[in-house]
Amino acid sequence: MGRYLIRRLLGAIPLVLGIATIIFFVLSLAPGDPVSIYTAPNVSSEVLEQMRQNMGLDQPVHVRYVRWMGSMIQGDFGVSFARNQPVREIVQQILPNTLILSLSAITLAFLTGILIGVFQAVRQNSLIDNSLSVVALFFYSMPSFWLALMLILIFSLTARNVWDWPFYFPASGMTSVGHEFMSPLEQVGDRLRHLALPSISLALVLAAGIARYMRGSLLEVIRQDYVRTARAKGLPERTVIFKHALRNALIPVVTLLGLYLPFLFSGTVFIETVFAWPGMGKLVVDAIGQRDYPVVMAGAFIFAVMVIIGNLVADLLYSVIDPRIRYE
């Protein structure tokens, strides 16, 4: 197992380096001078030159590449152009926010997705099965930023100003102003309230895929002999489904976890922007617009690592759930 892990991780290194290299060269091909973004009008060309020097942009591309690779391998991502702050510090402050959002969204998505899928499989081809498919896919088919805005208009604006809900959902941020003065219990409640809309809008998109997968997988398992045997033994349907079938049916669903970890990034870009959630997606997108190369590079690097971890997690979960699978 340990050996397998090490081999996988070693195998991932060239992949990550390759991705980083490609992003680096795409960025360096791009037109536009980062320096001109950070200056006011009327600035002289000497000042621009000086800034370029201060930012290390005066070197030719290959020198910058070697330098950047060298420091990145040592864990130094450089200093953000736009935020005047070491990238590592920024990432340390911002990565946890994205993780909180994506993990809660994933948890929520798997819970609802699996539930819906099981329900659909049990009632295969019924009206309920079909309508659940349609409803789940309905949310899946929405542009996520639009779904997010709708949720805000309904559960924040209308809920407070029209329906007078005492606990309407806040439209933005991770905590309320004054969070630090609350009791620990209130703090958890406050965080959950802020987490609700963003994680629901992310989870709704994911849940459809999970439900679809769960349904198919359970249908396949239900037809297998051991399930028939269990039924023949006279076990109640509930036991058959939950004790016997579900466990095996979950195996392929769990592998989705690995696939969704990276997917979450693309979702979070929009969700983070709409809900003013200070996370990686928004950080990187802003950085691209501002030609903040160090941040873009670090972001791409982190996302690539996340994908690899995601795949690894999926494989490991596989072996945890299915004892037949052993990695050597």
Added chain:
Amino acid sequence: MSEVWTEARSDARSRASRRVRFRGGPALGIVLPGLPQLLAGRLAAGGYVTALWVGLVTLLMYRWERVWAAPTGALDEQIAFATLALGIAGALAWSIRDLRKGRDPLPMSRSQWGLASRAFRKNRVAVLAVGMVAFFYLVALLTPFIAPFDPTFQGDLLADRLSGPSATHLLGTDHFARDIFSRLLYGARISLSIGFVAVSISITIGTLLGAVSGYLGGAVDSVIMRGVDMVISFPRLVLLITIIALFEPSITLIVVILGLTQWPQVTRIVRGEVLSLREREFVQAGAALGFSRVRIVLRHVIPNILAPVIVAASLGIGDTIVLEAGLSFLGLGVQPPTPSWGTMVADGRNNLLGAWWISTFPGLAIVFVVLSFNLAGDGLRDALDPRLRS
């Protein structure tokens, strides 16, 4: 196999029983194609053809002048004209053929495709979804005849701006007093073509690479699969945004980039299929007969992997349309004044508090089209996968 066989037989029997039997059917079928079948209880086929016929004829009546001028007009008008003509002719032809078939039942197809198509037709949701997709494409093609206004025409900025849905402006106007309904119709062309073209690109690349990789194996396979790993591990959106933000966003760039970043999934699917196909008799036989590898891939392997590819394509088009909307949200989608649904939703979102109709209608359009593609894709998958046919 026996199960399937009986099912097919009972299906054929019930089909025969629902043939048009009443007198006057053929005459009615020419005046209103589809209606006899509809009356005979074949809701899907009859309903679609009736709706198509009624729609096209209504259009022809209301927009007679535009249709008349179309053959000498711009390219999109000519296309619309051809669509209209083909649609009307097709409906008639189908009607006549189907009514004749009623007297002389054709033998049921027993091929894999025949089985799949029957399984598919039993899935009402999927049939409806395919109908919706066809409807949207038809509307997109006929847009020059349907749209009441030029999509970039700006009305009176003071009087007509941000006016809600009304008789003149069915879906209201935007902040330039442009007609949302017309823009929605023209936007359909852009959004649907973006999805279609981008997916065509990714399917072509993905299928070729997957087939080659799976069939040749060895070094070629591992090189291609490393490439796939790399592109898949790439944060796609970062790459998309980087490239589009750094270079000027144009429809071509967006379509090509979307297409070029989507192929690895297809490659994986196809490679898996090919790996299993490679061991099957007919491929082995071809190799034994000394056919070239290229010929075997093109003639024997690719046709057999079409099924999963079609499913991937129909799901992929939906995803691409949603993704284009996302890019528009970041200001990187199709650029104005060309309307795409994505840009319409994104541009209208600042008016959500006051003029909800600007982004709501294109938003709903996206949802319905993508939903249709997904449901159709799901139905196809179920129908094409023998294990899921119940």
Added chain:
Amino acid sequence: MRTIRRVVSVLSTLAVLALAGCGDTEGTRSYAGMPAFCQEVLPAVDAYMADFEQPTGERYGGTAVVGGIGEIADGMNALVSSDYSANQHQLFVNLMSLVRLDEALELAPYLAHSWEVNDDITELTFQLRDDIVWHDGTPTTAHDVEFTYLRATDPQTAFPNAAFWSNYVRGPDGVEVLDDHTIRFRLQEHADYMDSWRATAIMPRHLLEDVPPSELRQHPFGTRCPVGNGPFVFAEHRPDASWTFRRNPAFSEELGGPPYLERYIYRIIPEPTTLATELLTGNVDVYIAPLPDQAPAIEASSEVELRDFAFRNYVFVGWNSRRPQLADARVRRALTQATNRQQIIDALLGGYGSIANAGVPPFHWAYHEGIEDALPYNPEEARRLLDEAGWSEIGPDGIRMNAEGDRLEISIKYNPNQQRQDVAEIMQSQLRDIGVAVRPQVVEWATLLNQINSPDLRDFDGVVMGWVTEFKVDDHDLFHSEKRDTPFGWAGTEDERLDFLLDTLQLIVDRDEALPLWHEYQERLVELQPYTYFFFPQRLGGVNTRLRDVSLDARGEWVNLKDWWIPADERIR
């Protein structure tokens, strides 16, 4: 199943830990994990501030939350920032400038209680207040001012507003500290020599002296732990989320004493609809610059009021006169006259704006009312001008051509921004009527700057842009023929009289003497039409009625933050 349950329980435990763990409580603040510099200075600030009693009185207390769509990217480091909200926070929140503007936009003392200048305007001497203390207890002295000046004029710092000092003697020769509270600068005679001191916040020498100038930009002072001397003390910055400041109880009584608000928070909410929702649901008290389209919803709310005020920015289309079809001023005037600017203001800005004909804003003393109607909307006149300029043939597609058969076709570039896109699209639609083909073209910001700024590229016909002017209007870099090949010489103007006016205006100190020339300058701009000036947008603001005495004006939204207060029974946080 058991494994799954285990996984779920581990996940949920982690989640609860994550949810509860991230909050830190005021009072027991920990600076672990911050840069060493911060671990040193922040506790010093806490210790110093703890000695002061908080003021009491009915107006004192409460928290105000201001929401804006952008991060204060450059933070409180005045030596490297070029960003509006950063500048505002430096001047009015965390730091202090030597002088400020009063409500009549006249100079008023602030950190300097008086100043004098010799007759030929070559020596400027400031007397500083002696009761201003940095938030860590170190007094603010003339040495801090000297330090700021030396760094700002040091090319290695790359001070972004270098033009502030173009008429000053840069470096150590230009400054002399006479005593702890007296400082003298050497300069050349020119008008508006004080404006630089209004716009530049003074930085603490004792904290930053040892930092090499080229590393100032990335120093943690700016965004991690600024130490100011202004009415509010920095408390916390969460990137992309918020900046928190608390009251400085030690702020000079003579300058009005400590602020009423106990805390002031700036929140970053990038999506306008979300920000409007937060304003309307009371989670944000002030919305900086709402969109005109959102004005009706804000006006309709009983909890919030909509403010509008004249501001210093204007939106224009800059024409590249190097292009053959735009070389003739008559063509450029025709383009302006064929555009119904008033209609655009009414429609796109909801009426919140006024037509601009030159870059001097209406509240400025040098503003020329006489040119307000100089270029009325008149498509007939525009057609006549185009005919006169040789574009008299009309092609089969309705587009004008000249004798050589070239089509009158213009691309207008803009960066992804709704308002600029709107301007380009409307021009396209309206200019079609007089036979001009306009092609709007969006270009991402950094690329656009590159295309229009590079003297050897200038890859544009027209470009939609906006300038925010300082109170000192100086278009030298935009229109002087000497500056034709410098980054901002977009228009490529070459006009002797304009050159003369630009040169002279910067020298005349006496306003009465300068005014006729200012008027002539603006008339000349109308004549030459290097830009189609579009409008001076009124800036909007959404303010919760809970907040009292909020004044929003041309000086900026934060100008009197110190005087904002909330009645005790309306405080909700």
